[in-house]
Amino acid sequence: MLKFLKQVGDYTKETVQAARYIGQGLSVTFDHMRRRPVTVQYPYEKLIPSERFRGRIHFEFDKCISCEVCVRVCPINLPVVDWEFNKETKKKKLKHYSIDFGVCIFCGNCVEYCPTNCLSMTEEYELATYDRHELNYDNVALGRLPYKVTDDPMVTPLRELAYLPKGVTDPHDLPADAQRVGLRPEQILEQMEKNGDS
């Protein structure tokens, strides 16, 4: 009889414990409700891409020497380089250049290895189209520069988390001159010089 009563008591204790855990969980969820949304209201607000953002590739036609390094370093040999050997000047003459961004994985190898720096990464990431063939950019399309988020009057630019001042997690209503956490490059340089002197 005593054993049975003890069992009942233990069971009750466990039940109460479970109920308390559920209550704790509910209070956590409830607490979340008064926090400010972390959402970026996308078409009206956009995050400023970081300096190292690997977006759509920009190509400068005149700088290209048709060396085809970009094709060789590309994991899937994606860039199409169409050139012709000019016998008079003994130089390659580039006719067409294209990259299909429906296939590109934005690894940035071509940008890294381009000997004349004619390839570069932009911060453009809005590449949605109705037809995947529209993503096959030719040299004219590749030569276009994207519109900067900070210049767009329709868009409120928001800083990414790593570019916020110390202790701030919300990019909204931030003063424009608020400095990001850590040192700026020139400050680091200054510090290094000082260390070198001493």
Add this chain to the structure above:
Amino acid sequence: MNLAQGVQIVSFGLLTLMVIGASLGVVLLPNVVYAAFLLGGVFISMAGLYLLLNADFVAAAQVLIYVGAVNVLILFAIMLVNKREDFLPLKRGWIRKAATGMVCAGLFALLSTMVLTTSWNFSTGAIAGNDSIIVIAKHFFTDFLLPFELASVLLLMALVGAIILARREFIPEETDMPARDAALTLPERPRELMSVSSSSEFNR
């Protein structure tokens, strides 16, 4: 005839048609799932008839127990073993059919004599109306006490039986069972059971 009476007559006709049609469907349809669903229809139409007789508690209980529990369990059983498979024709199956037909005919004769001999006078007692539950409860605990208790004992027995079946502490030896008629068994996965009585289960 006023509005209420008209509505009553029309709904009585509709409900009767539904009961007869659905029960014919239950008996005659070859698809057992349809038959089970139509059974639910029969129960619901009968609840409607009870409602027309001012027996609202009986109607609600009818729906709750027959549709909500019995019919759902029937459907459960059908769907858990559902394999769209035709049963093999039984040898001398007509004997069963004939016997069933005779029983049904006998029941029908019994019921029709009952219908004919009863004098269908309107009851002179007061209509219970919204207090029907109290009247029913009083009957349960006075003149219908014995059947009420017997019914509860029956339910208890069913409960105990269900628990024993579910726990399977005692299982009959299956080795010396005669080969069962394949036409009467539903296909089922053979179970591996832990037997408490015999260790031969493990040795096999």
Add this chain to the structure above:
Amino acid sequence: MNPGIDLQETFIQSLVELGLPADLAKAIWMPLPMLLMIIGATVGVLVTVWLERKISAAAQQRIGPEFIGPLGVLAPVADGLKLVFKEDVVPAKADALLFTLGPVIVVIPVFLSYLIVPFGQNLVITDLGMGVFIWITLSSIAPIGLLMAGYASNNKYSLLGGLRAAAQSISYEIPLALSVLAIAMMSNSLSTIDIVQQQSGYGILGWNIWRQPVGFIIFWIAILAECERLPFDLPEAEEELVAGYQTEYAGMKFGLFYLGSYVNLVLSSLLFAVLYLGGWDFPVPINLLAGWVGISETNTILQVVTAALGITMTLLKAYFLVFLAVLMRWTVPRVRIDQLLDLGWKFLLPISLVNLLLTAALKISFPLAFGG
């Protein structure tokens, strides 16, 4: 207790005065509250869907629907419109008849149950003697529709979902009915009006939640299970069963399921408010307030205010419970099917039986506090 406003009498009276026979006047009156209730239930669903999306968003630090109407209030309307205009697909090898009938059987009983939801002394479609029992009865029809939908879809996920839904609904019906029975025992009636009447008089202190704390919790759990809300949403557990019995449904048939589940949630919350939170009662008894200010009970303005306050209070309480359900959704993980049945049969059933016996004992020993 004064009768308050009787709209039915007034309406019929005015029609009869216009020269219509009394029978016809009554026949004209009859569909009006039903229509009002159906519209009310549908609007209630729209509000609930919107609340669910907004509260879910807040709990996850999102914003939720924002641009469809002010604060996104029209988002559920847009959802509904989309469902109406979508193509009605019946899978090739499905059983077309049962496939169509399934959602209908699920939805109709839920709407019928609104018959007994009171918003005030006379603001109810019918004051049935059966009251809450009708609700329990009608909610036991739904599993048939779910099984039908699950079976007719000709899809294993649907069938499993349908079977789960039926099993869950049957097992949780019993603790639900038992906890309602305890309430009915205390108020000596199954009628929703009587149940609220019995709780009124002492304001917030008279509500059944103080007399039936255990029943309150059992009822809440059982309702969550009956409505297939999150800790118990196994029938449509999307990680295991795609969408359960709704897997093959599209367009308006899916819309019916969706509507049915939300109507059921609102209905359950309303009944929860009626059974345990004093229905249309204001936390402070209105008559007492009126007495202090010095207004007589028969004052027309007071009666209108009381009716309006009653509707508001009922809805507020119901939506508080909807809010709790949504919060619960993002807090508690889903239980397994064996845990679900364990909880239903081995925990809730014995506890609700004990609760019922305790209530009976308390009723006999303290008839004053527990309804003699």
